[in-house]
Amino acid sequence: MSTSLASRVTGAELPLPYRVIARHADTDDTVTLELAYETAPLPAFAPGQFAMLTAYGIGEVPISLSGLPAPHETARRLTHTLRAVGAVTRALHAAGPGTVIGVRGPFGTTWDVPSAAGHDVVVVAGGIGLAPVRPIVQAVLAERDRYGEVVLLVGARTPADLLYRDDLDRWAAAGVQVGVTVDRPAEGWNGHVGVVPALVASARFRPGRSVGFVCGPEVMMRFTARALTDRGVPASRVRVSLERNMRCGAGWCGHCQLGPLLLCRDGPVVDYARAEPLLDVREL
Amino acid sequence: MTATTDVSANQPVLIDVSALALLFETLREQGYTVVGPTVRDGAVVTAVLDSADQLPYGVGVETEAGRYRLRDRADRAAFAHSAGPQSWKNVLLPARTRRWSADRSPDGTMVVSGPDEPRRYALLGVRACDLAAIGVLDRVLAGGRHTDPVYAGRRDGNLIIAVECTEPGATCFCASMGTGPQCGAGFDLAMTELVDDDGHRFLVRAGTPAGAGILAALPGRPAGPASVGQARDAVAAAAARMGRTMPAVNLPGLLAANRQSPHWDDVASRCLTCGNCTMVCPTCFCTSTEDVTDLTGDHAERWQRWASCFDLDFSYLHGGSVRTSGQARYRQWISHKLGTWHDQFGMSGCVGCGRCIAWCPAGIDLTQEVDALAAAAAVTS
Ligand SMILES: Cc1cc2nc3c(=O)[nH]c(=O)nc-3n(C[C@H](O)[C@H](O)[C@H](O)COP(=O)(O)OP(=O)(O)OC[C@H]3O[C@@H](n4cnc5c(N)ncnc54)[C@H](O)[C@@H]3O)c2cc1C
Ligand code: SF4
Ligand code: SF4
Numbered sequence: 257m258s259t260s261l262a263s264r265v266t267g268a269e270l271p272l273p274y275r276v277i278a279r280h281a282d283t284d285d286t287v288t289l290e291l292a293y294e295t296a297p298l299p300a301f302a303p304g305q306f307a308m309l310t311a312y313g314i315g316e317v318p319i320s321l322s323g324l325p326a327p328h329e330t331a332r333r334l335t336h337t338l339r340a341v342g343a344v345t346r347a348l349h350a351a352g353p354g355t356v357i358g359v360r361g362p363f364g365t366t367w368d369v370p371s372a373a374g375h376d377v378v379v380v381a382g383g384i385g386l387a388p389v390r391p392i393v394q395a396v397l398a399e400r401d402r403y404g405e406v407v408l409l410v411g412a413r414t415p416a417d418l419l420y421r422d423d424l425d426r427w428a429a430a431g432v433q434v435g436v437t438v439d440r441p442a443e444g445w446n447g448h449v450g451v452v453p454a455l456v457a458s459a460r461f462r463p464g465r466s467v468g469f470v471c472g473p474e475v476m477m478r479f480t481a482r483a484l485t486d487r488g489v490p491a492s493r494v495r496v497s498l499e500r501n502m503r504c505g506a507g508w509c510g511h512c513q514l515g516p517l518l519l520c521r522d523g524p525v526v527d528y529a530r531a532e533p534l535l536d537v538r539e540l
Numbered sequence: 541m542t543a544t545t546d547v548s549a550n551q552p553v554l555i556d557v558s559a560l561a562l563l564f565e566t567l568r569e570q571g572y573t574v575v576g577p578t579v580r581d582g583a584v585v586t587a588v589l590d591s592a593d594q595l596p597y598g599v600g601v602e603t604e605a606g607r608y609r610l611r612d613r614a615d616r617a618a619f620a621h622s623a624g625p626q627s628w629k630n631v632l633l634p635a636r637t638r639r640w641s642a643d644r645s646p647d648g649t650m651v652v653s654g655p656d657e658p659r660r661y662a663l664l665g666v667r668a669c670d671l672a673a674i675g676v677l678d679r680v681l682a683g684g685r686h687t688d689p690v691y692a693g694r695r696d697g698n699l700i701i702a703v704e705c706t707e708p709g710a711t712c713f714c715a716s717m718g719t720g721p722q723c724g725a726g727f728d729l730a731m732t733e734l735v736d737d738d739g740h741r742f743l744v745r746a747g748t749p750a751g752a753g754i755l756a757a758l759p760g761r762p763a764g765p766a767s768v769g770q771a772r773d774a775v776a777a778a779a780a781r782m783g784r785t786m787p788a789v790n791l792p793g794l795l796a797a798n799r800q801s802p803h804w805d806d807v808a809s810r811c812l813t814c815g816n817c818t819m820v821c822p823t824c825f826c827t828s829t830e831d832v833t834d835l836t837g838d839h840a841e842r843w844q845r846w847a848s849c850f851d852l853d854f855s856y857l858h859g860g861s862v863r864t865s866g867q868a869r870y871r872q873w874i875s876h877k878l879g880t881w882h883d884q885f886g887m888s889g890c891v892g893c894g895r896c897i898a899w900c901p902a903g904i905d906l907t908q909e910v911d912a913l914a915a916a917a918a919v920t921s
Contacts, residue, residue: 268686269639269640269654269686269688269689269690270640270652270654271640271642271650271652272652273649273650273652275648275649294649295649310831310842311831312642312644312650312831312833312837312840313831313832313833313837313840314831314833315829315830315831316829316831316842341858342858354648355648356648356649356650358642358650358652499857500855500857500862501854501855501856501857501862503827503828503829503847504827504829506685506686506688507680507684507685507686508680508681508686508688508691508825508827509826509827509828509829509847510825510826510827510847510849511826511828511847511854511855513872513876513880513884515796515799515875515880515883516796516879516880516883516884517883517884518884521684521685522884537799537800538868539862539863539864539865539867539868540799540862540863540868540872
């Protein structure tokens, strides 16, 4: 590659090698990978942003940031949690410590957590959607006194599909209102059964002074956003993280359109006032 | 060599058709690979050209919805053909490109190298509509937060020799899109072809110092007011002879208001979802990537290829595609071209070249679909 072209190539284009330094199996099909850069770090990722992760020779997929580096970690680590659903995520799921994968990014809009300072923070997640909102809770707890009530409502298919159980316990102990519900209970489950939007009604927060952060399957986000707006949270203060097919992350491939939005650039985090009329149109 | 002309800025020059041979030579000497129109497989295509002899002299085209035919002209004009099945996208954003390759080093890390350094292209015969289309690709692929280095690499150092349109086709509507037929800016040289009893010649103006440098190497003479007027009239006449017109309505507003229109059922009953319109469109930029590896797994490559919003897997998400119906896929295409492109990039995604109309096997014409939507809106409002 000649210098003129090399000078144009950035972390947005060529996957930089990152090594898996820790792999934690969260559930049967979901792992959290800690990644450390090999040659050079990418710019810092903010909660809500995503990376394009490459399993060399297999393919590339968008995966959100799922954890903030601990304050003492100076080196830029990346944390991603992914569910094995197809060829690429299966290959990444199988990547043990020492494996080198490719990373591009950071891409997309952020949850803009600091803008919720002075407000109650209501985080609602369904399934793997807990991964992209985990850095919100971490960021809020790192500066706890800047925020009001902190609510985290989590839905999972079964108790065995629940992610980050240690975190949930720790956060509950730190004063976060943690509510967990499952679609199908198992032996020994004595928590809620049902869909997660149903937990919104009984959570304690001041609707007029709250910011909602919602991530999960699209119908779950629509019902949750409605539950939040029904309680009086303005739609413009409810943020959802939307998913569409993404091939590049950088605004070049055209796949992630949702009407006027290019979700890799104008999303994935979009406020619900903007998202609702678009999600209302079938097959948009 | 015959007397060369001292070209002062914006002084139009007349060159004879025979000077095209020298133009090719000059471009080659300066390191350019010339891409221009030539006849291949019954169509005027854009291809790498070795000499001016390969230009489509005396070839005209006839277009209609779903129809494209070459026809013989009475004269030897080289650029008297409207848009063919290809565009400059085929050069600047080829249908298949290698984005990078990676080799595993002994310690397991991957050493990645970028794409090959592209050639420097001289694009010869760029119409005003296609000049606008290159501007659209520049905005989309190189004008946002991230610049696509592969596109930028192929685009950098281009020399653009525009040829103004004097023979619009029946499917053309650049005049109503405000992109042509006269070339405003964005070219190094702009030529207007004149063929009559006074001979076969080109009125040429330089748009940049690079263009002026090329022009200075060609045998030419200052153009008098008569030739300048003749060229202007020929282009103005072309504007008046466009075969089609895009209705003068607020296109983004019309399309956004019609997301749920029953008209999409009507289009879907005709559309084959073949994606031809997206392939021939000079601004349709969507691509997909494929990763490949050798048998050892130590060498991997990423390839990019054109994708179409008419493909079912274009909108695939785990569990199924978002846009499965033909209704939704046609709506996405036309709404993006004429509507949401403005939201995303501050400009229209359609330049009025008419290719999608001519190359649609079902003869679907976006200007008529807009007409139908606008008429229905007028009835219901
Ligand atoms: C912004 C964003 C953030 C995401 N964050 C996470 C996360 O943190 N954790 C997580 O587990 N999942 C996340 N996903 C979903 C994840 O990207 C998909 O599960 C993954 O792309 C599936 O690819 P696959 O090859 O493993 O599976 P398959 O479903 O078999 O996909 C087959 C092929 O379809 C294509 N495909 C399917 N879904 C997508 C997609 N969303 N984008 C591009 N191509 C796709 C790919 O080419 C893929 O190889 C996120 C998606 C988006 C858009
Ligand atoms: S939409 Fe049709 S007329 Fe418009 S630029 Fe594309 S091919 Fe040309
Ligand atoms: S509009 Fe015509 S060219 Fe485009 S997908 Fe439909 S049938 Fe094919």
